[in-house]
Amino acid sequence: WLRRTTHYLFIVVVAVxxxxxxxxxxxxxxxxxxxxxxxxxFSISQSTMLAVGAVYYLLFTGVPGTAxxxxxxxxxxxxxxKGAWFALGHPYDFITTPVWIPSAMLLDLTYWATRRNKHxxxxxxxxxxxxxxxxxxxxxxxxxxxxxxxxxxxxxxTLPPYMTPIEPQVGKFYNSPVALxxxxxxxxxxxxxxxxxxxxTWTYRWMAA
Numbered sequence: 019w020l021r022r023t024t025h026y027l028f029i030v031v032v033a034v035x036x037x038x039x040x041x042x043x044x045x046x047x048x049x050x051x052x053x054x055x056x057x058x059x060f061s062i063s064q065s066t067m068l069a070v071g072a073v074y075y076l077l078f079t080g081v082p083g084t085a086x087x088x089x090x091x092x093x094x095x096x097x098x099x100k101g102a103w104f105a106l107g108h109p110y111d112f113i114t115t116p117v118w119i120p121s122a123m124l125l126d127l128t129y130w131a132t133r134r135n136k137h138x139x140x141x142x143x144x145x146x147x148x149x150x151x152x153x154x155x156x157x158x159x160x161x162x163x164x165x166x167x168x169x170x171x172x173x174x175x176t177l178p179p180y181m182t183p184i185e186p187q188v189g190k191f192y193n194s195p196v197a198l199x200x201x202x203x204x205x206x207x208x209x210x211x212x213x214x215x216x217x218x219t220w221t222y223r224w225m226a227a
């Protein structure tokens with residue numbers, strides 16, 4: 019009973035820490051002066067971060083649905099952060115909560131459909147997370163106000179004067195941030211998912227010690 023309770027507490031703790039990393043990785047999540055061109059880097063960081071934690075806990079519990087549970091906690095805490103920033107006077111779109119849950123559901127579905135096959139979860143599930151997350155998040159990003167408009171209208175007080183954007187940087191580097199983010203994410207998320215699976219070995223050794 020104690021180990022089971024500790025395990026679920028670990029899920030919450032890691033998910034909360036992942037949320038904090040998310041806010042830093044996305045520069046307050048999509049609210050960047052160059053949001054469209056940084057979308058690829060954001061997509062890779064988000065898909066790999068989701069995969070390593072979700073795969074770890076999914077294989078640890080052996081229960082399909084754990085990955086979605088993990089992503090849901092991340093989403094809830096990001097909404098808490100969004101509300102906190104809004105309460106401090108920032109615009110509502112200052113933080114846009116990333117869409118982790120559908121990608122986590124695909125990982126759970128892969129694990130369930132392959133009869134809890136660890137290697138298929140890493141290969142297929144990791145690939146699906148990397149492919150799908152940029153797509154879901156770009157749809158999410160299109161539904162809010164233009165990030166550049168927000169960036170110019172509400173400059174961050176912590177931004178030093180020499181870093182204030184001078185001109186829009188839309189599309190300067192990437193013609194298709196979703197395609198590039200999905201392609202790179204699909205490749206990089208698989209080894210990171212394998213790392214999440216490997217963490218189970220270390221956890222079991224720690225528990226047996």
